[in-house]
Structure formats: structure tokens, C-alpha cells
Amino acid sequence: GAGVSQSPSNKVTEKGKDVELRCDPISGHTALYWYRQSLGQGLEFLIYFQGNSAPDKSGLPSDRFSAERTGGSVSTLTIQRTQQEDSAVYLCASSPRGIRLAGRGYEQYFGPGTRLTVT
């Protein structure tokens, strides 16, 4: 079946511009996660959705970052007024159940990522 897809695969933007990154999770997966992967930094948790609500936004680095999910499916991560330090690979993952509801960590299925470069 289809996996998690993300678009665009690459995005180059000028400092100060806004960008939108899209994630299509696996059909039927209720939980959706956004991470940021910088060189040598591992995966930095950004935000988690259970359905359309976001019980955990604790990882968003600043108020320039926001995310939404509609219809329990597609999610968009928006970065306003981009800065050079925002350059990274942004990964999306989905899982069949949310970690909060399940009380345990279910396996996450990752997309290919969006490589964002802010010049």
C-alpha cells in the first residue's frame, strides 16, 4: 500500500519568506508526527496530532512554526518569516494509534522528508 508522502521533496526559499510543507499519512493512521532532522542533531520532535487535534505542540521551536491537520488526514507545517537556522530536513510520520491514547509507543512510519534550504 501507499506509504507516507511529503511534498515538496526539496524547497529553497529566501530568508523572510513563508513556506508550507505537506504530509499525506498512511490511510487510516490516526496519529501524525512532525520532526526536524539537522546534521548531527538526530530527530527533533516538533508536533503530534491525534486526529485533527494536537495534544502536544511542545516541540515547535518558535511562534513562527505552526501546523494543522484537516479531515484527520493531510497535515501542513507552516514556517513564517524563515530564518537560515530553519534549514533542515522536515520529516513526517504516522502511526495507527496515538501515543497518548495507547499509553505506549506504536511504530511510526516515516515519509521521505522535505529538505528545506533557507538562503
Added chain:
Amino acid sequence: AQSVSQHNHHVILSEAASLELGCNYSYGGTVNLFWYVQYPGQHLQLLLKYFSGDPLVKGIKGFEAEFIKSKFSFNLRKPSVQWSDTAEYFCAVNARDTGGFKTIFGAGTRLFVKA
């Protein structure tokens, strides 16, 4: 707050050598543990996971990991690596944190296997 440490950022081995990648976490309660792998040009994918039961878990491609609760460790092992094991490996821990359960990833270990 919980954290995950992977001791080696880069490992270079020859084919047939044995592999052990360290992973330690800082949390005293119940944890669920994962190793993910990212092959060059591919998505992150699950290698193996531990929820409960036998602390020695086996994953795909001959990998295994041992959960040692007293050492807060979940080291990844493979007796004999192949060139195709060249990849980046991430340890992840899911545990209760402020606001609920959260999965924290380590910084990753890049493994290069020489043919």
C-alpha cells in the same frame, strides 16, 4: 526530561566484523524502545522494537538488541555486518513525559561498512 544518548556518531567496520551500537536513555519508568534505520536515499524504517517480555529482541536483517533495565541501555548488535548495512541508525525511547507519552530519538550513528 527524558533523553537518549548514542555514544558513537560514526562507526567504520569491515565486512564480517561484529557490530554493537550503544544507546542509553534517562528515564526510570516504563519505556518502549526502538531502533530505526535509514539507508542511503531511503526513508527511516523500523529495525526492531521492545515493549515487554524477553529483553533480547530480534529484528530484520539479523539485527538484535538487548534491553538492560539496570543500565538504562538498549544496545544494537549484529554478529557479522555486510556492506549493505551501511546506513544511519537511530535509537528511540517512548515514555511518559510532561503532557503525556513522547518518543525521543537519539542523534544517530552513521555506520560505514567497507567491502
